[in-house]
Amino acid sequence: MRLADGADGVARRYRRILVRVLGLDTSSGRHLHSPSIGVGDISIHPPKGLINALAFHHMDDSLRLDGLDRRIVARLERNARSSFATIGAEVGLSAPAVKRRVDRLVESGVITGFHAVLDPRALGPGVEVFVELYCSGRTSAVEIARIVSRHTEVQEAYTVTGDANALLRVRTTDTAHLERTLENLRSEPAVLQTKSSVVLSRLIPPAD
Secondary structure: OOOOOOOOHHHHHHHHHHHHOOEEEEOOOEEOOOOOOOOOOOOOOOOOOHHHHHHHHHHHHHHHHHHHHHHHHHHHHHHOOOOHHHHHHHHOHHHHHHHHHHHHHHHHOOOOOOOOOOOHHHHHOOOEEEEEEEEOOOOOHHHHHHHHHHOOEEEEEEEOOOOEEEEEEEOOOOHHHHHHHHHHHHOOOOOOEEEEEOOEEEOOOOOO
């Protein structure tokens, strides 16, 4: 098997995998455990399942989280403004080490953003509503996301099990604004109907 990938970075990655998984010394063409197997001009034929495993390792490695990553992410979910030093004290790493891990999680797409969670009372009087959205035919989740993104009153949107296609959290200034928002949602060609539940009080406050 020649290590002749188009991108140097991919080739280097496979070399590391071969050394770790197959025991191949790719720099000298020797097998670390059996001198009869090599790379370069000598072909080797590992089982197909192993090739698939190597490919999976290459494609999925950037999205894998170890135990420390999960603890860091859990802390950021509770408070995205936590300092690297504070997180490091909790997980047993230095602040620079935490920063490197967070940067890697952002670059790999595990962390997609940092958001502020607001207390609705701080926004003044308003109406908070959960809206079940019912769509026609096989309306995809991507299309539903496009639809609801056009309505600024929609704060959050989820695909759900059950009869509804999606569940929305909507905030409006008053009931008249809510009525207009629901009419605008129902005017979308793919939307058949909505069902609304107005929030009376919040039983569990946002996480600190």
